[in-house]
Amino acid sequence: MQVRITLYGSLRRWLPPAASGISASVSVDEGTTILDLMNSLAIPHESGLMIMRNGSRCPIDTPLAPGDEIVLAPMVGGGM
Amino acid sequence: MERSYHGKILHVDLTGGRTWVETPPESFYRKYMGGSALGLYYALKEIPVGADPLGPDNVLVLSLSVVTGLPISGQSRATATAKSPLTGAIGDGQAGGFWPAEAKAAGYDAIVMKGRAPKPVYLWIHDGQAELRDASHLWGKITGEAEALIRQELGDKRIEVLQIGPAGEQLVRFACLINMANRANGRTGLGAVMGSKNLKAVAVRGKDRPRAADPEALQRLAKWGAQNIDRTMGTFPLYGTAETVGLQQASGGLPTYNFRQGVFDRFQDIDGVTMYDTILVKRDTCFACAVRCKRVVDIQGKGFEVDPLYGGPEYETLAMFGSNCGIADLAAISKANELCNKYGLDTISCGGTIAWAMECFEKGLLTAEDTGGLELRFGNVEAMVEAVKLIATRQGIGDLLAEGSVRAARKLGRGSERFLVAARGQEYPAHMPATKRTLGVIYSVNPFGADHMSHEHDPEIEGEGPAHERLTRFGILNRIPMHDMGPDKIRFALYTQYMYSLADSLDVCQFVWGPASWSPFGPDEYIEFVRAATGWPVSLFELIKVGERRLNMMQAFNAREGLAAPDTLPPRMFEPLSGGPSDGWALDPEEMKQAFRTYLSMAGWDVETGAPTRGKLEELGLGWIAGRTG
Numbered sequence: 001m002q003v004r005i006t007l008y009g010s011l012r013r014w015l016p017p018a019a020s021g022i023s024a025s026v027s028v029d030e031g032t033t034i035l036d037l038m039n040s041l042a043i044p045h046e047s048g049l050m051i052m053r054n055g056s057r058c059p060i061d062t063p064l065a066p067g068d069e070i071v072l073a074p075m076v077g078g079g080m
Numbered sequence: 081m082e083r084s085y086h087g088k089i090l091h092v093d094l095t096g097g098r099t100w101v102e103t104p105p106e107s108f109y110r111k112y113m114g115g116s117a118l119g120l121y122y123a124l125k126e127i128p129v130g131a132d133p134l135g136p137d138n139v140l141v142l143s144l145s146v147v148t149g150l151p152i153s154g155q156s157r158a159t160a161t162a163k164s165p166l167t168g169a170i171g172d173g174q175a176g177g178f179w180p181a182e183a184k185a186a187g188y189d190a191i192v193m194k195g196r197a198p199k200p201v202y203l204w205i206h207d208g209q210a211e212l213r214d215a216s217h218l219w220g221k222i223t224g225e226a227e228a229l230i231r232q233e234l235g236d237k238r239i240e241v242l243q244i245g246p247a248g249e250q251l252v253r254f255a256c257l258i259n260m261a262n263r264a265n266g267r268t269g270l271g272a273v274m275g276s277k278n279l280k281a282v283a284v285r286g287k288d289r290p291r292a293a294d295p296e297a298l299q300r301l302a303k304w305g306a307q308n309i310d311r312t313m314g315t316f317p318l319y320g321t322a323e324t325v326g327l328q329q330a331s332g333g334l335p336t337y338n339f340r341q342g343v344f345d346r347f348q349d350i351d352g353v354t355m356y357d358t359i360l361v362k363r364d365t366c367f368a369c370a371v372r373c374k375r376v377v378d379i380q381g382k383g384f385e386v387d388p389l390y391g392g393p394e395y396e397t398l399a400m401f402g403s404n405c406g407i408a409d410l411a412a413i414s415k416a417n418e419l420c421n422k423y424g425l426d427t428i429s430c431g432g433t434i435a436w437a438m439e440c441f442e443k444g445l446l447t448a449e450d451t452g453g454l455e456l457r458f459g460n461v462e463a464m465v466e467a468v469k470l471i472a473t474r475q476g477i478g479d480l481l482a483e484g485s486v487r488a489a490r491k492l493g494r495g496s497e498r499f500l501v502a503a504r505g506q507e508y509p510a511h512m513p514a515t516k517r518t519l520g521v522i523y524s525v526n527p528f529g530a531d532h533m534s535h536e537h538d539p540e541i542e543g544e545g546p547a548h549e550r551l552t553r554f555g556i557l558n559r560i561p562m563h564d565m566g567p568d569k570i571r572f573a574l575y576t577q578y579m580y581s582l583a584d585s586l587d588v589c590q591f592v593w594g595p596a597s598w599s600p601f602g603p604d605e606y607i608e609f610v611r612a613a614t615g616w617p618v619s620l621f622e623l624i625k626v627g628e629r630r631l632n633m634m635q636a637f638n639a640r641e642g643l644a645a646p647d648t649l650p651p652r653m654f655e656p657l658s659g660g661p662s663d664g665w666a667l668d669p670e671e672m673k674q675a676f677r678t679y680l681s682m683a684g685w686d687v688e689t690g691a692p693t694r695g696k697l698e699e700l701g702l703g704w705i706a707g708r709t710g
Contacts, residue, residue, distance in 0.1 A: 006330075008326030008327060008329060008330040009315070009319070009323045009324075009325070009326030009327060009351060009352060009353065010315045010318070010319050010323060010326075010352060010353050010356075011326070012326075012348075012353060013353065022348070044314070046310075046311055046314065047310075047311060047312060047313060047314025047315070047598065048312070048314060048597055048598040050327060050330060050331065050539065052330070055661060057539075057542055057543050057562070059545075071330050073326050073327040073330040073331070074314055074315050074316075074323050074326065074327060075327065075539065075597075075598060076313070076314070076315070076316045076321070076323050076324055076327065076598055
């Protein structure tokens, strides 16, 4: 199945070569989770991330469904 | 020094050119800890009610804390406190760098300055000695030049200088204090207070470094924290606060075109990766901090030249001069940042004021005749940079804008107040209440005006399931939806506000020391830190009460001035945003009204006047103020 992933901030360094802008369509197997998808793209996940599936925040182990729109951004604070 | 603080407060009467030293007891330090709470103690004691913020009666306090200068990340910060010329209420600002640790080594825990020098002076503090020196030759100089001259004439390159630039001398109402030519006690216009006192700089140097009560415990904690940085902060050290641009865009919370949108189509041109790849030449740091988040940029030949001495733009600056002014030119934003650091201007209020002026110009409320021909339109790179220069020197339209957007709108009239994005007289920073709802409350109730570093933002508690471990320390156990504004969410905002308030009283960095999940140190480590530093067997309860005490001291100051009631929200906050994930989002007036009442009740503040109740002040050991607030 196909899902779309959008990577903000420094995560865009991990976009696959076929990406358009900061988004890419990715083929994944049934039962793949967001964490699996991140691992397949070698996206680091040790520190805080904002993870959204179809516009809502969700846990990293959420299973993907066909056509899902996944958004990832590093979760850091404001600025002085 | 045999302990982590000196027990000495330096008092300076600028009118009479006199200095003296006060030696408060240990109980004073344990009650206030330092920083903002300590500064407020003197502000409340020594600033007469109704004092002109730009008159000699105002008192400017520079304060360190019982932990400043110890060898651990995130402790070299200083607070400035005075009555604000921008808001008319209490003023407050923190800055990091090497000045705070060096000021501590120079021999004092705080400097309390009153009066007005008959001619420009600077204060030179070295190894416990304090003297006022002539600054006539420094007046009018930009920060980098003044710093070099002071080091040269005192013959020591390691002197640290906290100073005002020409904007402070010109009494720009959002002028700031600058140290290292690139660190700012940015908000509430305290640079103008220093300018009004004819005080150009405070130069410090010393060898009397603080000693922790338990050096081994401190060393263990410092090592643990340093090892924790990568795991908790991730990419933050590498990309700095600029990393936030992407997060805000992703969540629809990047202020754009004077807060009309939460997304900016060219956001990538101004984000942390672009900065890193194109103009960043160095990551700078503060004394003893392993994070190294500060930016240094060097730009030659891209339309604007930017001197690396003046650092580089943080997220706030990128958003306020960038997306909020419709500008995607990183060189221009960096130039505006450099000018603010050279002249001593708060980048948040400066960017916010210019964005307001741009909207007024585009809507015909400000004309080319008003601006001297400056086409102040969104996206006009040259006009934005020129506006910063005009504000810093109060020339042309800059004289009006130097008053800050709220006063400028009042003077201009023509319906321009409708486009203000400010609370309690201070421009909003670059975090949007439409996406993070508790900001709408905190901006309006915060005693020193709109501020984004006064509580934990909604995403840290968003979602379902258990709250993260640090929040459970406050008894906050469950996650709460992003846009929920019920009592549990307000309680989260208030408790974390106490924690941030503690950080500003200990003068620690709120990135390194937070209730946030991504900070290397959390509430448990605060306890270890203060115990190791001072030897006092403190609990989290005692520490949180320091934060609550400081917040109430600020509000009590405002109550004396009749300025304690929460500000109303700007009309813009009720207009739906357009575009991106936040399309159509706006605040609900009734919900916010109820949220204000909930907050005031929980804080122990009068729901009508906003004044802290007598009972609340007495509970916090502030009965001495209660008699003065009625």
